[in-house]
Structure formats: C-alpha cells, structure tokens
Amino acid sequence: MTDDHSTDPGRNGAAPVVLVRSVQVAFGGLLALRGIDLDAAQGERLAILGPNGAGKTTLFNVIAGDITPTGGSVAIKGVDCTRLPSRRRPRLGVARTYQKARTFEGLTVADNIYLALAGHRRRHRVPWRTAADRALRAEAEGVAESVWLGDHIETDAGELAHGQKRQLELGMAIATEPDVLMLDEPASGLSRGEREHLVDLLEALPEKVTVLLIEHDMEVAFRIADRVVVMADGETVTAGTPEAVRSDPRVHEIYLGSEAETS
C-alpha cells in the first residue's frame, strides 16, 4: 500500500471508497445502466449479482475508467474521477480483472505481472534495465507464486490454460496491492480445486482492501461477501447482507430462481 493515500478522507470508513451516483451508460439506443447508485466502504467485500446483460461489467468499466458514463458521477476515495482516463486510476489504488482474461499473450507470466507493477510504480519510462527493475522482477515472481503460477514464470501467457490465465489476471490485479480490487467473474471456468484456491486467496487479502466481486458462482460470492447488490436491466434491484438477499423473493424471481433451475 502506498503511503501517500493515508491522508485521504476515505480512509477512516466515513466516506465510501467507491461512490457511484446515478450513472447512466447508453450504447446507441441501449441503456446498459439506468442511473445506478453504488457505495462501497473501505474494507467492504461487495458481491454484485445479476443475470446476463444486467450491466455488471459495464458498471466495472465505468469505475475503472474504460468507459466514460453518459450521465452521473464516480468518485474514488473522495476524488471525482468521472472523466479521469483509466490510466490515472491505478494511482488511486484501483485494480481490476476482466471477465474475459486480458493478458499480454506474447509476454511471459513474470513479464505480465512485472508490467502491472511497473505501471503502478511508474517505472516504465527508462529504456534500460535498472536495479529497481530487478527488484520489481523479483517481486513479480513472488506474486506469480502466490497465484500458483510459480512453475510457469517463463511461460508465455498465450500458452497458458484458461484457468491459469485467470490466475495470472488475478496476480496482475493484486500485485499492486490495490485499495479497490474489482474482480469480474474470477471463478468462471475454474475447476473446483481452483475455486477453493481463489476463495482462500481472496480471504487472505488485507482487511482494508475494498473488493467488488461480480460472480455467478453463488457459493464463492456468498462466502466472500459482506454485502450483496443485485442488478437487473441496468438498475439495482436490491442490496443487503447475503442472508437477506438470499431470502428476497424478487431476487429469486429474477436471478436465483433461474440459477436454481440450471444448476
């Protein structure tokens, strides 16, 4: 964790670390988000559920800056960043994974994580190798081991199996020790054993890290989350503790019901 954030107001739990207000996103005629609100306090583990096309990934894209919303505002740690380019957000302590793993296929596992670190520490401008580089590289290899890729440090990301790519994505996201960690369906496509790994890893994160988790796997979502937000059609349907949400009839209707049928 970098020290320069310690004086931010969001630190002490009073103001939310992530504050989303009436965010709208329109793709042509399609309203993917219809004025959504979302708060996440420091250290909160928030699961975002909802059927396909509910707008969950779009909400992540807005928070991470990959999409500028058509309306509404986003603040991270009290800083309004509605229009802040995505590349400035890692400095606010934001890191994310993508629903479809986006790794650098032509680079090794170690290089992928190294880039995540270098981008965050802003050490990427020098065109020669430095001692700091070597330290960063050693750190990257440590992170690779923590996501069980220790045996694949020199493997090209393009040659990894699907589950391993997800582990790598996770490694790239947690490498920078973010304050806000956004995970888009991290368990999808993982085997049972890998899911267990994932839950262990998420439970081992420092308490102060705010985690936003999109997850279709109920077991994973409910084990991690303190609070659950359910979205449908670009709106929040309900929010509350995992127990409350589980017993909410509306949720059963739009989401859990259909999920129960399929599983």
Add this chain to the structure above:
Amino acid sequence: MRTGSSMLNWRAASLALAVVVLAALPTVASAFFINFVMTQTLMMGLAAATIVFLAKYGGMVSLAQFLFFGVAGFMYGNAALEVGSRGLNLGLPPWTAVGFALIVTTVAAFLLGALASRTTGLYYLMLTMVYAVIGYFVFAQVTEISGPSGITSIERPDELAAPVSLYYTALALSVLAYIGFRALGRTAFGLALQGVRDDPVRMASLGFNVPLHRTLAFTLGGFVAGLGGLVNVWWNGQIDPASIGIGPTLVLLIIAVIGGVSYFEGAWLGAFVYVAMFTYLRDLPLVDRIGITEARFNTVIGVVVLLIMVLSPQGLAGIADRFRRRLSDRRRPVAETSDRSEGASHRAQSIDK
C-alpha cells in the same frame, strides 16, 4: 516453455560469428561486392530493421520509415553544402550537419508519431503511407530544401573518405541497432511496448500512457532509419525525391517481409537478398534467353518475393529458425516438443480472435 539460456548462447555465438565474418569480408571479397552490394545491404537492412522493431514490439506496421531515411539525407545535404543551385546551403561542418540532420529527423518522427499514436492496424499503415506520400511531395515541390531534381555533389566527412569506411560505418551501426533493439525488448520500455501491442486497453488500465509509448517507439524508429539515411546519402553523393517515393517505400516493406517481420536479423537478410537479386540477376548466363530482360526484373523479383512468402509467412529468418528448431528438437525429449507445438497453436488462435 522457453529454453532461455541455450537460446541466448546460440544467438550470442551466431552474432559474434556474423560480426567477425562481416568485419573480415573486405580482405577476401571484391571491392564491388563490399562497396556496392554489402554497403547497400547494411544500410537498407538498418532501415528495414526499424520496420521490424515497430511491428514486432509495437504492433505498428509503418510505411514511413523510408521517409525518415530520406529526411536525414536531405537535411544532411542542406546543412553540409556551402554553395549549390538548390537547398539551404547552410555550409555547416560535416559532423555538425550530421547532428542537424538527425535532430530534424528525430523531431519529425516525434511529431508524426504523436499524430499517429491513437491509430492502430490498417489505419496505422494507411496513415504512415500518407506520410510517405506527403514527404515525397514536400521534397519534390519545396525548392528551398530540394526540388524535383534533388541535391547533388554531397560530400561525406573526411574521416569516411575511403569507400570501405562506409561499409564499416554501416556495419557498426547495424550491429549496434541489432543489439540495441534486442536489448530494448527486455527493458521496462520495451516490455511496455509489447504490452501495448498485445492489449492497449489493458495497458492503460495498468497505468501506462499508450499513445506516449507508441510515439516514443516511432521516434526511435525514425532516428535509426535516419542513421541509415545518412550512410545512404554519403554513399550516393546525392539524393532526390524520387528515391524516397512510394516505390522505394514499398521496396523497404518488401525487404522486411521477405526477411521476416518478426526477426531483426531478417531485415538484413531480406536486404541482402533484394540487393543481390537486383545486382546479379542481369549477369546470370542465358538469363535473357528465358525472357528475363532488364525491363522485367521487377516482375521476377516480385515472383521471388511471392515464393518466399508462400513458403514461409515468417520470411527467410523464419525458415532458418524453423530449421534450427527442428535440429534442436531432435536432441530433446518428446514431451517438451509436443508442449511447444501446443503452445504454437494457442498462439495462432489468439492471433485469429
């Protein structure tokens, strides 16, 4: 899996061998071969290597590299000449003129690179082609810096008066560029550039300034192409707009492609094949009897290029690489080779999507 250290040793050994052979070549080869074929090969290879650099690391296929080659030559001519019917005739000392030429080339590359830095793929190719076309017209029409018949009687620095010294200059620059480009790939900047190639959106969300990386890479490519352009203008003693027109621009791309755009050594290999064909085709015995006359050389060269591309999309260097791998695979356990071919098919899929 990469076989890291053995690859590295193999490369270092073959590079050392190539340098020794090329350095000793003037003692055994004819002056014509050295001063005509090889000097041209090295300077064209240097320029083509910048295409490889931008394509391999940055995913940017640039058609503007020959423009920077030309800009450096024109600017050297403008700066070094004292009197002449065309050009600025700045009358600077030769090495100051070199500095002037490189600075103008680098600044031009920076500005044009910045303008193109938000474009990718086909649009990048088109935009840089437009640069090449505009560059041609600028030099053809702005008589203050050139005009249609170009700048003539350009002298090279006294230190490079002996013809063979141009060969050694081109060789030294080529070796430096080769080693430098390869080493750059392992630095923070080079890795970031490869990240930009693979997924610019992801790179931005990791905190990288994607357009800046593209711009700086393009600037470096322009600078190195400019070095080749200086050797060219010393070698030729003159430069005119036609020599940087769309034809020569495409020739440089062809050199990079037949050499293999993902291999730096391919740039020089491609240049050698091209220059050698161009030089020796007419001397082949009976060649005119089978209908290959002077006027049909370009057709023949085109067919040869086509053949190379069909046989190996990775160019000549790709053929050499495959051959070397097959040799080393034979000495390796079977499990590992199948591992690699699986990886290769993964890679092919990821390019498709």
